[in-house]
Each structure stands twice: as C-alpha cells, then as structure tokens.
Amino acid sequence: MTTITSTRQMPPARGGVAGSVRDSLVVARRNLIRMTRIPEVILFGLFQPIMFVVLFSYVFGGSLTVGGTTDPSVYRNFLMAGIFAQTVTFATAGAGAGIADDMHKGLVDRFRSLPMARGAVLTGRTLADLVQTALTVVVLAIVAVLVGWRIHEGVGKMFAAFGLLLLLGYAFSWIGALIGLSVRTPEAATSGGLIWLFPVTFISNAFVDSSRMPGWLQPIAEWNPFSATVQASRELFGNPGVSASTAWPMEHPVWASLIWSALIIAVFRTLAVRKYRRAAG
Template structure:
C-alpha cells in the first residue's frame, strides 16, 4: 500500500521539458496580450524600416553601382534583403528594454518565486518578440512590393529566406535579453542594444557591395554573421548582389546563416539564463 501511495505523486509530476514548454508559452501569451494592448509599440516599430526603404531606394538608389548597373530598380532589389535583416536585428533593442523594464518593476522577481522552469521567462519573452518581428516583416514585405521589389525564385525558397531572417532575429534577441538583464534601467538597455547593432549592420553587405570596400573592412563584412543572412536571402530571393568573394560564408551563405544563428542562440541563451538565475532587481 505504501509503495502505491509513494508512486502516485511521482506519476503526476510533470516532465521538466513539458513544463518548460508550457511555462514558456504562458509567458509568451502574457507578453503578446500586453503588446496587443499597446499597439503604438508595433506601429512605431514599423516607421524606421519603412523610412529606410523609402530613403535608401529613392535617395541613394540612382548613385549605387550593383553588378555594373546604376539602375535604381536593381538597387531596390539588392537593398531589400539588407532592410529585412536590419529590421529583425534592431528588434533586439526592444527585447532588451522590455526585459530590463520587467526587472526594474520587480516582475522577474515574482516570476522567480513561482514553481516554473527557470528559463521560461526569457524564452517566453523572446518568442513573443519573434511573433512581433514576423508581423513587422509581413508589413515591410508589402511595402517593399509597392516600391518595386520582386523575387525571382519559387515560393519555397522565398519562405526559406524569411525563415532564416526570423531565426537570426530570434538569435539576436537572446543578445538583447542578456543586455537587458545586465543593466539597471530600460533606457540603458535600449542604448546598449543599439550601440553594437550599428557596426554589425553597416559593416556588412546590407546596403553596399562589400567587394568595393577596402580589403581589411571587406574581410570583416564577409565574415559578419549579419552579412551571411543577407547574402543567403539574396540568393533565395533571386535578387542581385550574389557575388563570388571566396570567403566561405559568402560562398555558402545559407549554411553559414544557420550555423551562426544556432551558435548565437546556444551561447547567449546559456549566458542569459545563467544571468537570470543570479540577477537581482
């Protein structure tokens, strides 16, 4: 009788992985509901990428030489992969600020006091940010089509490109999570999240042909994880700008993008969860 009684609690104990998934989805739902009640967060988040599309397309388009052509339509197709990638990476700053705000208000401490998976709070937050990023990409793609951007491959390859973009955005969000846990205020998290993003996005092949850079800068740009995703998207979209540079990430951009994103997730998720366990408000 005692053996049966002792076995009953163990039988009803949730599996750690299942509990982690459930807790993460609950936190993600909480953050999505919060975002839906503050629509200006999404609306203002759309302004910057749309502004970049219009400014770069019409202000700089005619002066850019892409593959020997200065046609603005060619540059628009070259540009869009870079704009898409920049949009998903700049969401990192918002993710860091959101986590820093939760820390500042003591919400993370309350979550830590509950019987829930330790990494669920951060995983749920990053999943909610991923959904918001996907919506932003959808709107941005519509705007891009309106200004003349076109794809020249099949639907599967186009969807694969957007999948790589979301994977990179999710990976970079973990960097934002670590920054948000490491600073004292949301304002500091926003500033800290943007400082490193500008060199990552601009020292790349996103807006200009990296082959025209000085040699030392070109090597940095070609091995930049951001550049690998941009190059992979151009290849999958069938857009101009896919060149043979000799650097492995540029020769195998799809694989490079997958590897870079996976490594960033593993490294920074581990560091963020460790920081979350020891952080105090």
C-alpha cells in the same frame, strides 16, 4: 516566550522539457497580450523599417552601383534583403528594453515565486518578440513590393529566406536579453542594444557590395553573421548582388547563416539564463 522564525523558500522549478515549453508559451502569451494593449509600440516599430526602405530606395537608389549598373530598380531589389535583416536584428533593442523594464518593476520577483521553469521568462519574452518581428516583416514585404521589389526563385525559397531572417532575429534577441539583464534601466538597455548593432549592420553587405570596401575591412564584412544571412536571402529571393567572394560564408551563405544563428543562440541563451538565475537567486 517563543520566537518563531519564518524562512521564505522558493518553490521548486517545474522540471522536464514539456513543463519548460508550457511555461515559456504562457509567458509568451502574456507578453503578446501586453503588446496589443500598447499599439503605439507596434506602430513605431513599423515606421522605422518603412522609412529606411523609402529613403534608401529613392535617395540612394540612383547613386549606388550594383552589378555594374546604377538602375534604381536593381538597387531596390539588392537592398531589400539588407532591410529585412536590419529590421529583424534591430528588434533586439526592444527585447532588451522589455526585459530590463520587467526587472526594474520587480516582475522577476513575482515570477520566481511561482513553480515554473527558470528559463521560461526569457524564452517566452524572446518568442513574443519573434512574433512581433514576423508581423513587422510581413508589412515591410508589402511595402517592398509596392516600391518594386520582386522574388525570382519561387514561393518555397522565399519562405526559406524569411525563415533564415527570423532565425537570425531570434538569435540576436538573446543578445538583447543578456544586455537587458546586465543594465539597471530600460533606457540603458535600449542604448546598449543599439550601439553594437550599427557596426554589425553597416560593416556588411546589406547596403553596398562588400567588395567595394577597403581590403582590410572586406574579411570582417564577409565573416559577419549578418552578411551571411543577407547573402543567403538574396540567393533565395533571386535578387541581384550575389557576391563573387571566395570567403566560405559567401560561398555557402545558407549553411553559414544557420551555423551562425545556432551558435549565437547556444552561447547567448546560456549566458542570459545564467544571468537571470543569478538575478533571481
């Protein structure tokens, strides 16, 4: 009697940059199609930032001082860079939950049976989330204009500001990807993706001038990657609230924002892809 033992072998990963890019775009397309079939996810993602704009503009707008004035219209213009930044970074929780859901449902096992680049699953997911975030920012900008927000440095610098904001959101999505790969359920990924975002966004210059914070807290806010992007956006939009701080990120916010985002992507993409390979191994 002859016993035949079969061994399951994973197909070789598709090599080369071109193959990796192609695989990532295929996965991104799959996730975008999936998002369009669940429109309530997109709608709920729009409601939260719009709610923040209305609440902060009309509830706190007349009680906070910006540039020595409590004029609500001044605060609305000061506020919007912070709301944009908060919107793109809070998408991190959704990215982490989506990846955790794919892991929980065994989708990773299906992908690893295909001859595709190992990092394409994560890259495609983060690119799809970036597209959804960009659409949210467009809607949010329209609402901001309706409540009185204006730009004063031209269309070119406006697009540069939005580019920095989306780059920060993309960088943070890799943190969300790592969290999604590190937990067992989508619910845990959502909680884990939000719990660290609150101190990052509120210990910053997004909603108040960091110079009004306690002395020991100011350096934390000024060296916060989130603050650098908010400050850069305000400068490019021509909005009030440009800090007089001597901290390097506040004096060179555009460069600081680019450096922070690139560093976060380099570190957390490496960690997330390594975690994915171990989970899929």
